Amino acid sequence: MxxxxxxxxxxxxxxxxxxxxxxxxxxxxGEYHAHHELDPSPEFKAINIYADCRRLxxxxxxxxxxGTDRIFCISREPHGHEAWKSEMVNRLYGIPENHCYYTxxxxxxxxxxxxxxxxxxxxxxxxxxxxxxxxxxTLGIYxxxxxxxxxxxxxxxxxx
Numbered sequence: 001m002x003x004x005x006x007x008x009x010x011x012x013x014x015x016x017x018x019x020x021x022x023x024x025x026x027x028x029x030g031e032y033h034a035h036h037e038l039d040p041s042p043e044f045k046a047i048n049i050y051a052d053c054r055r056l057x058x059x060x061x062x063x064x065x066x067g068t069d070r071i072f073c074i075s076r077e078p079h080g081h082e083a084w085k086s087e088m089v090n091r092l093y094g095i096p097e098n099h100c101y102y103t104x105x106x107x108x109x110x111x112x113x114x115x116x117x118x119x120x121x122x123x124x125x126x127x128x129x130x131x132x133x134x135x136x137x138t139l140g141i142y143x144x145x146x147x148x149x150x151x152x153x154x155x156x157x158x159x160x
Contacts, residue, residue: 005151006159008130009062015121015129016066017113018059020075020085020100022134023153024093025053045079050088058156060093068095072116074109074131077102106138110145 008014018024063071073089086097101112113131117124126147132155133139139150 005130005149005155008128008149009151009155010066011128012066013070013128014066015070015117015124016072017109017116017129017131017148018071018073018095019133019135019138019153020073020089023132024056024059024073024089025050026056045081048081048084050081050084053088053092055092056153056156058160059153062156063093063095068093068099070121071095071099072113073100074112074116075100075102076104076106078104106135107141109133109138110142110148113142113146113148 009016073085073095075085077085082100082102085102086100089095089100090097101116103109103112109131113129117126117129127149129146129148130151131139131142131146131148132151132153133142134153136152139152142148142150
């Protein structure tokens, strides 16, 4: 079935909503352990963990082919790292910083995705939107609350 998702991702007028942490970037910011986006330590707030991120080549290659006009990011951000994340997404993938949206709660991602469509693409069919997220719970929320297609970022590895 993933080929249907892949086909939709590779249709020129498809809109894509990428998660950032764990999807466009790796969680391996620590010296010996992967950091988690909800790391409660106070020093984590002051560290720009996005400064040294590297692009994930399969996703980068996809974005180069697809273009960024219909690509947006929706990310959880409890630490105030919005500016750092937006800068990184622009630097590594060319996604405009104003295409990045942030929330404290995964449950809000579907309504943010709908808002993006309403504001930027009125009348756009939900069947032409793919939400890419590494979190199964978040993918389930999209499935329950929207008619959007959902995809795990591993789809980009499957189609190298």
